[in-house]
Amino acid sequence: MTRVRRKRMHCNNKELHRKYKTKRRTKDLDQVQHDLLPENKSRLLNQPEDEDLPGLGQHYCVECARYYTDDRMLTEHRRGREHKRRIRDLKAPAYTQKEAEAAAGLTTDNGRALSSSVVGPQSLLSLKRKNDIEAVAKAAEKAAASSEITAMVTE
Template identity: 60%
Template sequence: MGSIRRSKTKRRTRDLDQVHSDINTPETLRKLQSQPVDEDKPGLGQFYCVECAKYFETDFAQTVHRRGKIHKRRVRMLKEMPITAAEIDAAAGVGVQKYQEYVKKYEESKKGDSEMKE
């Protein structure tokens, strides 16, 4: 039997677009931050980093993780909007008009949000 490359599923975490949708949905975010006690998860499921989608054994381990380079890099990457299917199609030259309409709606919604804050 030749060498078979195994994917490292032990350290596999959720993709950025999945975490981005979790963070932007208040109900899901609230559920992830206050989970019920679960004996099958590390630390009984009480110490969870939403940005990295990882469980920790203790509060101290989670605190050390939040100060680390990997967590900070992940948070920085989550600040960017994930690539959508419309952007991929527009890059390929398909559905450019639909993408332009999407961008206009997005800019108008951001403009409306900034006016509401003032």
């Protein structure tokens, strides 16, 4: 009798392991960019000794948000692929809240944010109509103001 092939194909899938790995999860890129500000970076590099952290918390990589046991391990880490990839990713600016809302579809075409009570496509149509009415009213106000100005100039 031969061995039957196992059906669990996900056990050797690196992508799944990385996706669900939370034990060694580090800070996200926008949090690290906040840590790279000069006042925050100096605070992180000059931490008091902590017995719970590796190397008493004295060897810290700010870009990767990781502690190392000694200076040699930190310098080896800085030469590595993982650190260089993280630095390359940090060169791009972080997304703002406005960009995130636009990507999620929480803004209209004219850039105005939707209120939290507005949900669904029917609400989006009514909001668009309301914005169109406001735009027409503003255009009428501008036309009235410009006609008043031309009347003053001609007098």
